[in-house]
Amino acid sequence: MQTLSTSPTRDRLTHLEQVYPKPAISSRETPLMFAQAVIAKEAAALDHLASTLDTSFVSAMQLILHAGGRVICMGVGKSGLIGRKLAASFASLGTPALFVHAVEAAHGDLGMITSRDVVLLISHSGETDEIIQLLPTLIQLGCPLIAITHSRLARAATVHLDTGVREEADPRGLAPTTSATATLVLGDALALVLAEARHFTPDAFLKLHPGGSLGQRNAANAKVPA
Numbered sequence: 001m002q003t004l005s006t007s008p009t010r011d012r013l014t015h016l017e018q019v020y021p022k023p024a025i026s027s028r029e030t031p032l033m034f035a036q037a038v039i040a041k042e043a044a045a046l047d048h049l050a051s052t053l054d055t056s057f058v059s060a061m062q063l064i065l066h067a068g069g070r071v072i073c074m075g076v077g078k079s080g081l082i083g084r085k086l087a088a089s090f091a092s093l094g095t096p097a098l099f100v101h102a103v104e105a106a107h108g109d110l111g112m113i114t115s116r117d118v119v120l121l122i123s124h125s126g127e128t129d130e131i132i133q134l135l136p137t138l139i140q141l142g143c144p145l146i147a148i149t150h151s152r153l154a155r156a157a158t159v160h161l162d163t164g165v166r167e168e169a170d171p172r173g174l175a176p177t178t179s180a181t182a183t184l185v186l187g188d189a190l191a192l193v194l195a196e197a198r199h200f201t202p203d204a205f206l207k208l209h210p211g212g213s214l215g216q217r218n219a220a221n222a223k224v225p226a
Contacts (some may be wrong), residue, residue, distance in 0.1 A: 038177070041169040044183055045064065045178045047076070048164050057186075060146045060159045061193050064095065067144060069095035069116030076130050078176040079122040079183070086120070086187035093191050094200035110134070115142035120187075124179040126151030129213055148183050161186060171172040 064071055071090050073083035083099050090097035100109050113119065119138055123131050125151040135156050138145060147157035154160040163182035170177045209215055 038169045072119045073099045075122035085147040089191045121145045121147045123149045126153035
């Protein structure tokens with residue numbers, strides 16, 4: 001594969017990631033050094049993700065593009081929060097999407113999902129009980145499944161996307177840090193690739209953003225005579 005280009009900043013982060021391969025509070029590093037090591041760890045994971053991305057990503061894009069429905073993002077905990085952000089990003093970039101919490105899905109919200117939708121399951125461990133328990137019903141509904149995960153959940157998915165993250169930047173190895181970042185970036189890439197495939201224009205983007213500074217820019221542009 002083509003080697004990613006480097007920069008002084010990237011070289012610095014790579015050096016830090018090598019010097020501090022696993023940030024450790026117990027080493028009495030200065031707060032700045034510790035923070036740099038965390039960022040370097042996560043940046044290295046993103047470099048790895050970019051260099052190992054394969055045709056499964058293209059399969060996921062095509063599955064969504066041709067399904068004719070929405071992207072249903074589903075997760076629990078930190079993965080659920082990532083799913084909420086990704087649903088918003090898909091929708092704002094021209095791919096209809098919504099977030100369904102896995103717990104609420106088991107209590108009636110499965111009715112929001114149709115066979116035309118693609119369900120994006122987010123679970124770093126691949127063992128999230130609330131999602132695993134929904135698999136039989138989702139399969140019965142006939143929904144294509146894209147799983148950002150590894151382990152058991154991957155085997156049930158139509159398309160499996162693996163971030164490649166096996167170690168968190170958290171020195172305790174507990175808090176979703178590197179895995180959450182990589183999942184978010186992978187989802188952003190999918191949303192943007194779909195927008196390009198749909199020929200989603202800046203004008204179309206601005207029409208979906210009537211509020212804030214983007215809305216003001218759109219209003220200003222609308223006042224300019226053609």
